[in-house]
Amino acid sequence: MERKEMFEKMAQAIVEGKKEEAAKLAQEAIQSGIPPLEAMDAFTKGIQIVGEKYEKGEFFLPELIMGGDAMKEALNILESEIKKRGEKRKTLGKVVIGTVEGDIHDIGKTIVASMLSANGFEVFDLGTDVTADAFIAKIKEVGANILGMSALLTTTMSNQAKTIKALSSEGLRDKVKVIVGGAPTSQSWAEEIGADGHGENAIEAVRVAKELVK
Ligand code: B1M
Numbered sequence: 001m002e003r004k005e006m007f008e009k010m011a012q013a014i015v016e017g018k019k020e021e022a023a024k025l026a027q028e029a030i031q032s033g034i035p036p037l038e039a040m041d042a043f044t045k046g047i048q049i050v051g052e053k054y055e056k057g058e059f060f061l062p063e064l065i066m067g068g069d070a071m072k073e074a075l076n077i078l079e080s081e082i083k084k085r086g087e088k089r090k091t092l093g094k095v096v097i098g099t100v101e102g103d104i105h106d107i108g109k110t111i112v113a114s115m116l117s118a119n120g121f122e123v124f125d126l127g128t129d130v131t132a133d134a135f136i137a138k139i140k141e142v143g144a145n146i147l148g149m150s151a152l153l154t155t156t157m158s159n160q161a162k163t164i165k166a167l168s169s170e171g172l173r174d175k176v177k178v179i180v181g182g183a184p185t186s187q188s189w190a191e192e193i194g195a196d197g198h199g200e201n202a203i204e205a206v207r208v209a210k211e212l213v214k
Pocket residue numbers: 061097102103104105106107108109111112147148149150151152153154155179180181182183184198199200201202205
């Protein structure tokens with residue numbers, strides 16, 4: 001297969017959300033001597049198309065999730081090859097993400113985490129019911145430059161504000177950009193609590209994150 005044709009197939013596998021096909025193409029790329037970083041670029045084109053289609057209303061949540069899953073599958077294979085070779089993958093930034101304390105909703109947060117990862121961020125997902133202290137400890141541990149917090153309950157969204165205050169007390173506020181999201185949150189809520197951005201959905205979260213690390 002010509003390299004160009006292979007790259008098109010890689011992007012297409014992501015657009016169609018075909019996990020096995022994406023994994024197979026990632027393996028084939030390595031075997032045929034394509035540098036893993038170049039293969040990643042080809043897959044990334046696919047996830048960008050998924051994002052565009054979602055924004056135009058041509059794709060819905062299931063396609064977004066399937067595209068993200070296929071992307072993860074390919075990235076796992078390529079990333080372990082990159083590690084083996086001692087190469088460095090260029091990442092857009094380090095994101096610590098989680099659902100705030102008292103809140104166990106994780107479906108939206110996990111989609112956001114996987115979209116950020118698929119789009120080139122290194123993501124540390126702390127799961128759900130994450131305290132301000134746990135967010136801060138992880139940010140310090142990995143040297144994150146973005147914090148993403150999800151909240152699905154009107155009773156827990158205040159913990160986004162609490163964590164931002166804790167970031168300031170720790171002297172980290174100017175080093176870390178904060179993105180908030182989740183159904184009860186909004187742009188005006190983000191502004192009220194001093195976050196740097198709000199994501200209405202996963203694609204917007206990626207756009208905001210990219211904007212913030214520019
Ligand atoms: Co709960 N729940 N739930 N629930 N639940 C809601 C949120 C609720 C609106 C249902 C309702 O009453 N109509 C309501 C909240 C009311 C309110 O506060 N205003 C509610 C309630 C009350 C509760 C309990 C208190 C119920 C009870 O026990 N009495 C309880 C709370 C438990 C707790 O957290 N402590 C509870 C429990 C649960 C389940 C465990 C059963 C389950 C969660 C399973 C799981 O997540 N693993 C659940 C579910 C599934 C829902 C609904 C039905 C669906 C949520 C969801 O996954 N949506 C929800 C009703 C609804 O939303 N229609 C409801 C799909 C997901 C893709 O969307 O999470 O919005 P979403 O994420 C989007 C965007 O918001 C955005 O991008 C995502 C992708 O597009 N986004 C971000 C999210 N995080 C982001 C972060 C970002 C940027 C964007 O940057 C960092």
